[in-house]
Amino acid sequence: MDGIGFDDSAPLLEVEDLRVEFRTRDGVAYAVNGTSFSVDAGQTLGILGESGCGKSVTAQAVMGILDSPPAYIAGGRIKLRGVDLLSLPEESRRLVRANRVAMVFQDALSSLNPVFTVGYQLGELFRRHRGYSKADARTEAVGLLDLVGI
Structure with a gap:
């Protein structure tokens, strides 16, 4: 890697x-x-x-x-x-x-931007750091949210 x-x-x-x-x-x-x-x-x-x-x-x-x-x-x-x-x-x-x-982070308000959805922000991690397409990043983000029951 x-x-x-x-x-x-x-x-x-x-x-x-x-x-x-x-x-x-x-x-x-x-x-x-x-x-x-x-x-x-x-x-x-x-x-x-x-x-x-x-x-x-x-x-x-x-x-x-x-x-x-x-x-x-x-x-x-x-x-x-x-x-x-x-x-x-x-x-x-x-x-x-x-x-x-x-x-x-201990303070959720400093971790997430309220202007964007949580799913978008999770997807951004996959797009920026792993080079995923927008669709693949969304799939990963939805999978993570599903994993934790959201």
Whole structure:
């Protein structure tokens, strides 16, 4: 699929000493400072903490969807099946997001655009990331909605 060279014997996800900063004209805010964890296939990881402690920023860093600037990954490693995602070019990161990892956002209003139907937005994922035709993307979207009883 991607030619990236994932090692299926390596941990599914390894985050090592992740540091994320927000650089503004008022100074630097240290949002994530030295976070490390590992997740094997079949495991579940919950990230808990008070509001503003860096949970969402950590997940966005893993996904490669930080708003940069002002967000900046100041250090650490993010490995998916042994491949350091931070060393990949953006096009490869996009392929990884399209085919290997996903994020369920905690706020539905920031995830879905109320101007478009849910089916259209699901179909857009298949059109953009998998190159499906409009008809095939719609079929996939309807199948997913049917799968969850919608």
